[in-house]
Amino acid sequence: MTATPAPKEASKATRQRPGSDPTEDAQPIMRRVKTKLTSKWATAAAIIIAVVWSVPTFGLFVTSFRPAAKQVGPRSNGWWNAFVDWDFTFKNYVDVLTPAGSQSANLSQYFVNSIAIVIPVTIFVLVLASMAAYVFAWGKFKGRDALFIFVFALQIIPLQMALIPLLQFFTQTLQLPAGSYAQLWIAHTMFGLPLGIFLLHNFISEIPGEVIEAARVDGAGHSTIFWRIILPLSVPALASLAIFQFLWVWNDLLVALVFSGGTADVAPITQRLAEISGTRGARDYLNPAAAFVSIIIPLLVFFGLQRYFVRGLLSGGLKG
Amino acid sequence: MEFIGEKLLQVVIALAIFSAVIGLIMLLVDRAPKSVKDKVTVVGFLAPAAILMLVGLVYPAARTSMLAFTDASGNGNGLDNFVWMFTQPEALTTLRNTVIWTVLVPLLSTSFGLAYAVFIDKARGEKVLKSLVFMPMAISFVGAGIIWKLVYDYRGPGIEQTGVLNFFRDALGMDPKQFLLDAPENTIFLIIVMVWIQTGFAMVILSAAIKGVPVELIEAARLDGANAWQQFRNVTVPGIRGALVVVLTTITIATLKVFDIVRTMTAGNYDTSVVANEMYTQAFRAGEPGRGAALALVLFLMVLPIVVYNARVLRKQREIH
Numbered sequence: 001m002t003a004t005p006a007p008k009e010a011s012k013a014t015r016q017r018p019g020s021d022p023t024e025d026a027q028p029i030m031r032r033v034k035t036k037l038t039s040k041w042a043t044a045a046a047i048i049i050a051v052v053w054s055v056p057t058f059g060l061f062v063t064s065f066r067p068a069a070k071q072v073g074p075r076s077n078g079w080w081n082a083f084v085d086w087d088f089t090f091k092n093y094v095d096v097l098t099p100a101g102s103q104s105a106n107l108s109q110y111f112v113n114s115i116a117i118v119i120p121v122t123i124f125v126l127v128l129a130s131m132a133a134y135v136f137a138w139g140k141f142k143g144r145d146a147l148f149i150f151v152f153a154l155q156i157i158p159l160q161m162a163l164i165p166l167l168q169f170f171t172q173t174l175q176l177p178a179g180s181y182a183q184l185w186i187a188h189t190m191f192g193l194p195l196g197i198f199l200l201h202n203f204i205s206e207i208p209g210e211v212i213e214a215a216r217v218d219g220a221g222h223s224t225i226f227w228r229i230i231l232p233l234s235v236p237a238l239a240s241l242a243i244f245q246f247l248w249v250w251n252d253l254l255v256a257l258v259f260s261g262g263t264a265d266v267a268p269i270t271q272r273l274a275e276i277s278g279t280r281g282a283r284d285y286l287n288p289a290a291a292f293v294s295i296i297i298p299l300l301v302f303f304g305l306q307r308y309f310v311r312g313l314l315s316g317g318l319k320g
Numbered sequence: 321m322e323f324i325g326e327k328l329l330q331v332v333i334a335l336a337i338f339s340a341v342i343g344l345i346m347l348l349v350d351r352a353p354k355s356v357k358d359k360v361t362v363v364g365f366l367a368p369a370a371i372l373m374l375v376g377l378v379y380p381a382a383r384t385s386m387l388a389f390t391d392a393s394g395n396g397n398g399l400d401n402f403v404w405m406f407t408q409p410e411a412l413t414t415l416r417n418t419v420i421w422t423v424l425v426p427l428l429s430t431s432f433g434l435a436y437a438v439f440i441d442k443a444r445g446e447k448v449l450k451s452l453v454f455m456p457m458a459i460s461f462v463g464a465g466i467i468w469k470l471v472y473d474y475r476g477p478g479i480e481q482t483g484v485l486n487f488f489r490d491a492l493g494m495d496p497k498q499f500l501l502d503a504p505e506n507t508i509f510l511i512i513v514m515v516w517i518q519t520g521f522a523m524v525i526l527s528a529a530i531k532g533v534p535v536e537l538i539e540a541a542r543l544d545g546a547n548a549w550q551q552f553r554n555v556t557v558p559g560i561r562g563a564l565v566v567v568l569t570t571i572t573i574a575t576l577k578v579f580d581i582v583r584t585m586t587a588g589n590y591d592t593s594v595v596a597n598e599m600y601t602q603a604f605r606a607g608e609p610g611r612g613a614a615l616a617l618v619l620f621l622m623v624l625p626i627v628v629y630n631a632r633v634l635r636k637q638r639e640i641h
Contacts, residue, residue, distance in 0.1 A: 288466065
């Protein structure tokens with residue numbers, strides 16, 4: 001805490017107060033008026049920000065239910081007209097999700113891919129990162145702190161820097177089949193580990209040492225301590241990292257572009273979305289519905305678990 | 321729907337293999353002779369993560385650094401790639417845009433996030449107001465790109481506008497604008513998308529930090545007759561300095577790496593490219609891995625000071641413990 005100027009002023013003011021008797025009655029009223037005024041403006045500003053921030057998403061949501069002719073072509077108009085015309089349809093969503101010919105968005109396939117990519121990666125990162133974080137917090141070995149700072153610094157390597165050599169390594173050295181989940185699982189896990197270790201370490205290192213010592217005295221080995229004590233006590237941090245990792249992998253495009261091969265067998269929904277929205281054409285009216293399908297899961301995860309999300313972020317560097 | 325079963329099977333197999341590996345490590349750790357037990361634990365618990373990070377981050381970073389000094393066919397060409405980067409007008413535009421992004425996004429997101437966090441602090445419906453601004457955080461950059469394409473949508477003059485912004489320009493009697501095509505201001509309109517996403521992040525962290533500032537301090541300042549602005553400047557801001565640094569550095573790093581927004585909205589055309597996007601274009605589209613690597617290296621050098629600073633803070637924290 002470094003609230004430097006405040007205490008000094010406070011002492012000065014208390015000294016002055018006895019002398020300034022006449023104003024003592026007037027001041028609180030004045031002050032109340034002033035705070036009320038500022039808070040009125042503040043409220044207005046807050047509402048404006050809230051509206052500006054939500055309108056774009058709301059616009060997409062409304063557009064996704066509008067018939068094709070209203071979205072593109074000569075009879076099209078802005079989404080806000082939907083409330084005047086009152087013309088809504090589910091057809092866009094049906095078109096986007098069901099396979100129908102080679103031009104189809106066929107999103108349900110990609111949707112399943114996203115799930116098949118996200119779930120293993122989240123589990124891999126949680127387990128491996130908490131194992132490493134446990135050793136960094138409670139293990140004793142030379143150079144532990146230096147190594148930890150090195151891992152922290154790895155967060156900064158731009159993914160772009162790692163992609164080309166890693167792709168070569170996967171296809172040439174490991175002979176992993178091109179266009180398989182395996183490449184995506186491994187790549188995402190690699191990229192998620194530094195942040196995961198960092199976040200979990202902050203939490204795990206604050207578990208009271210007596211708890212671990214007591215278990216050790218009772219004869220528990222490291223693996224027992226890890227699974228029976230450390231992990232259950234770290235649930236809040238694990239939950240927040242899980243959400244983090246989930247959102248990150250679900251929303252990723254770059255890693256998918258490089259490692260997925262782009263087919264409906266492997267590619268995640270973001271990649272398909274980028275594809276269909278990147279090409280202008282007769283099926284443009286499907287983009288909003290497609291986009292909404294892709295953001296519905298992260299939104300659900302996020303709204304359902306936002307408590308943990310915030311708490312986990314805070315266990316990080318905030319105490320400094 | 322038969323594809324679901326097949327995909328599910330792959331997931332199950334992967335999880336089974338993973339469990340087997342972890343189980344094996346635990347077994348080794350438990351069965352190790354007492355004299356080396358601690359050592360085996362350290363190695364066993366650390367090895368999987370360490371190997372993955374070495375292969376996935378350290379080795380590629382080293383390889384890329386070397387690749388940056390080679391040409392398209394893999395022969396060494398000294399500093400040619402860097403000369404290209406700092407002399408070609410297009411490459412220079414890319415660098416300039418990246419600088420604009422890295423200055424504006426952290427500054428604007430943090431300011432908006434801080435202002436909003438202060439305004440809604442203890443207000444009625446604080447939670448709802450927070451989620452409205454935080455929501456973009458959950459949306460992918462690709463999704464955000466589509467959302468904002470709708471906002472920036474352009475039709476020729478005289479035709480009914482479908483984008484919100486051009487609708488307002490129309491209503492005010494102005495000609496419609498091609499927000500994403502007109503350089504150089506189109507970069508600003510892309511930046512707005514990133515600010516829209518990152519403000520929620522800044523807001524949530526700063527809001528939590530504000531709630532951690534002792535009430536007595538603010539009360540004391542108020543009794544001294546400090547107005548709302550003075551309370552904010554002299555009490556709140558110093559109290560949340562740590563959180564401000566975290567927010568600024570996190571957003572700066574995210575901004576330096578920004579790729580998806582540019583890729584989906586303009587693909588880097590119309591003078592909007594940034595280093596991270598250009599790197600992808602050069603390495604994977606233009607067949608110039610050397611140039612791509614050089615750009616990645618420059619990106620790394622730009623982020624390096626931030627890491628060094630954070631690592632030093634971290635080291636200090638650990639010494640106190």
